[in-house]
Amino acid sequence: MFDFTSGPYTGVGTPQQSIGFPAMLDLESAREMMAQVPESTIFLGVDGSGQPITVDLDSESPHILVNASTGGGKSVTARSVAAQVAAQGGLVVILDRKQHSHRWARDLKPNVSQALSPAEIGNALVQLGKELHRRNAIVSKFRGPVEDAPVGPRIAVVFEEMNSTIRELKDLDKRLPEGNYRSFDAFKDVLLMGRAVKIHVIGAASLATYRDMGGAPIVESFGTKILLRYSPQAWKWLAADCGRPVSAPSEAGRGMTCYGGRAKETQLLHMTEDEVTEYILASPKAQALAHHMSILRAPSIWRSAVRGLPRGRS
Ligand SMILES: Nc1ncnc2c1ncn2[C@@H]1O[C@H](COP(=O)(O)OP(=O)(O)OP(=O)(O)O)[C@@H](O)[C@H]1O
Numbered sequence: 001m002f003d004f005t006s007g008p009y010t011g012v013g014t015p016q017q018s019i020g021f022p023a024m025l026d027l028e029s030a031r032e033m034m035a036q037v038p039e040s041t042i043f044l045g046v047d048g049s050g051q052p053i054t055v056d057l058d059s060e061s062p063h064i065l066v067n068a069s070t071g072g073g074k075s076v077t078a079r080s081v082a083a084q085v086a087a088q089g090g091l092v093v094i095l096d097r098k099q100h101s102h103r104w105a106r107d108l109k110p111n112v113s114q115a116l117s118p119a120e121i122g123n124a125l126v127q128l129g130k131e132l133h134r135r136n137a138i139v140s141k142f143r144g145p146v147e148d149a150p151v152g153p154r155i156a157v158v159f160e161e162m163n164s165t166i167r168e169l170k171d172l173d174k175r176l177p178e179g180n181y182r183s184f185d186a187f188k189d190v191l192l193m194g195r196a197v198k199i200h201v202i203g204a205a206s207l208a209t210y211r212d213m214g215g216a217p218i219v220e221s222f223g224t225k226i227l228l229r230y231s232p233q234a235w236k237w238l239a240a241d242c243g244r245p246v247s248a249p250s251e252a253g254r255g256m257t258c259y260g261g262r263a264k265e266t267q268l269l270h271m272t273e274d275e276v277t278e279y280i281l282a283s284p285k286a287q288a289l290a291h292h293m294s295i296l297r298a299p300s301i302w303r304s305a306v307r308g309l310p311r312g313r314s
Pocket residue numbers: 024025068069070071072073074075076077101252253254267268269270
């Protein structure tokens with residue numbers, strides 16, 4: 001009797017699919033694993049053998065793209081990433097054209113702020129771009145390892161409806177007078193140079209095509225792509241380097257995490273809106289950041305970044 005189900009080719013060239021997944025991965029079941037990830041690393045979910053799937057923003061993939069058709073889990077996934085960055089003492093900026101994807105964020109100022117119209121999103125991106133250049137100058141002058149440069153708190157930019165919003169921003173950009181630093185240029189700068197200065201984009205899109213997103217280099221800046229409820233076409237666009245298309249898992253919150261040419265089926269973390277709020281408020285590092293900003297009477301999130309926070313404070 002032959003058994004060809006396992007051997008040297010298992011998992012090579014085809015995405016790994018397993019069967020031992022939890023129906024849902026809630027905060028309680030994930031909390032211990034989350035506590036073990038080092039700073040700069042984000043816990044995304046588990047694979048079919050219960051092993052954590054994580055991404056290190058400093059060394060592996062500074063930006064994450066979550067692609068799913070409507071209702072597929074983009075906002076849930078983005079908020080669990082945002083919650084972890086905030087709990088690690090970082091700032092979160094939400095760009096949300098739809099305005100209500102992240103209602104939990106309303107009560108978490110100054111750690112979490114939101115831009116909710118195309119004009120606000122344009123302003124936010126330009127501020128982020130300027131902050132990036134400020135941080136870049138610090139990194140250039142700093143003599144030690146890049147990751148130790150005192151650039152200020154990590155910033156996670158959750159960019160909802162990225163493909164359609166980029167189209168709108170490009171239209172707005174055309175109306176700005178010549179000589180202005182434009183939102184799309186700022187966005188490109190953040191994608192290109194964000195890693196060293198700890199500014200990360202968590203992009204959510206229903207179909208992140210090269211054309212809608214502003215070109216292949218933009219899409220390819222997202223080293224980690226999470227695909228949920230996707231079509232074969234979406235796989236072709238976004239995960240061709242991870243092997244032949246496999247059909248999308250049908251379970252809620254189940255998708256493929258594509259990184260480094262491999263796709264791993266993942267049950268993604270599900271934190272409720274209340275849990276996200278509590279998780280951030282309970283974090284001593286998030287509290288220290290909020291306190292620091294209140295001492296500075298920072299009217300904008302960038303004021304604290306300008307003054308800089310010592311690394312490892314709190
Ligand atoms: N990781 C998860 N585990 C279990 N269920 C999930 C998970 N992620 C999403 N869901 C379910 O799917 C629903 C829709 O998720 P979410 O709002 O994140 O989708 P979306 O892709 O942002 O949708 P839209 O395109 O409308 O913005 C959630 O309310 C939840 O019931």
